[in-house]
Amino acid sequence: MSDTWLPSLRTATPQEGYDLAVKLSRVAVKMTQPDADARTRLREVYENDASALIAVSAVVATHFQTVAKANKYWADT
Amino acid sequence: MSDTWLPSLRTATPQEGYDLAVKLSRVAVKMTQPDADARTRLREVYENDASALIAVSAVVATHFQTVAKANKYWADT
Amino acid sequence: MSDTWLPSLRTATPQEGYDLAVKLSRVAVKMTQPDADARTRLREVYENDASALIAVSAVVATHFQTVAKANKYWADT
Amino acid sequence: MSDTWLPSLRTATPQEGYDLAVKLSRVAVKMTQPDADARTRLREVYENDASALIAVSAVVATHFQTVAKANKYWADT
């Protein structure tokens, strides 16, 4: 994760902001479990676990709050 | 999810804002588990799991905070 | 849920705001599990599950934040 | 819960605000499980369950955010 992956919290639209929130939720997992093979194995587990999917959605919701505020809720859209 | 599904966070009423929060909570699940058949199987599980339903409600609550703020709490309603 | 159930986030008192937060926490459950009989069965489960009750309280807390802010914390009360 | 139990979110001190947050976290449990005997049985369970105690603390933290903001963080104290 040494390259620049988060140059700004600004996005052109709410939907791009949502995509950024999804990205923000995934990076913490990568930083905690850096082994790509281990993450692939875990993905097969949580993709089929309703509670895990809901928990992922909760993390996205928290990040989307941040991104939405950073973009002043895309008031002009 | 390539089409525009989130053009704006603005809604006419608090109730439409709540519906949008529900939608926002579901999209992250779809993006994490893109297979519709797998989601149908999981839905049968979490629809009958009290903890999962409460967890869904928690995600909606977080998104509703964002949508409500974006709409300045529908102060004119 | 097609009728108007959320005309406004405004309430006369903090306590009515809390009641609204409870309502907001329940609607997402209804929208996710629309079958009333299924919800009755689940209610018997989570009413007697300490973790589920605490999780319900967490959802109420999040919605109460929103309602309180929408009412400017009932500063005149 | 028909009487007035929440006349205001204002408290004289941060510590009283914290006590109010604890109260706010408990009322949702009472409203969801109105049977006092059932709550007593559940209390014996969650008092000895580390995860449940931490979950209670999380709910208090969310309500404390609300109460603190309503009191402008007791800036004069």
Added chain:
Amino acid sequence: MSDTWLPSLRTATPQEGYDLAVKLSRVAVKMTQPDADARTRLREVYENDASALIAVSAVVATHFQTVAKANKYWADT
């Protein structure tokens, strides 16, 4: 918990603010389980339970939001 343990949310530095957040997360546990021996037994459990430790960290994060805001993010530091 009858003595004054929370005279103010102000701290001199972010780090002291973090320490206060840790304290705030612990007090709710003490108020819910007042028996010190019981808490000692529980501590041995959650100190060795990854999920419990992460849940503690989540509560600290929520309180740190409150403390940071009360201190205007220590903008002068």
Added chain:
Amino acid sequence: MSDTWLPSLRTATPQEGYDLAVKLSRVAVKMTQPDADARTRLREVYENDASALIAVSAVVATHFQTVAKANKYWADT
């Protein structure tokens, strides 16, 4: 944890802010479980537990909200 590890919430970029959020999420674990060997054992557990990784990501999301706000969302970037 007696040294200064959190002199400021300010960071030059959003990405450094995210790194700080990760750090903030880890310190509470260290303060709750000060034994480094115990933490190493626990790390092997939660690195391979999808739910734990998602929970870590949730804590990071909460801290990132705080850090982002402290930095006014890096509006100039």
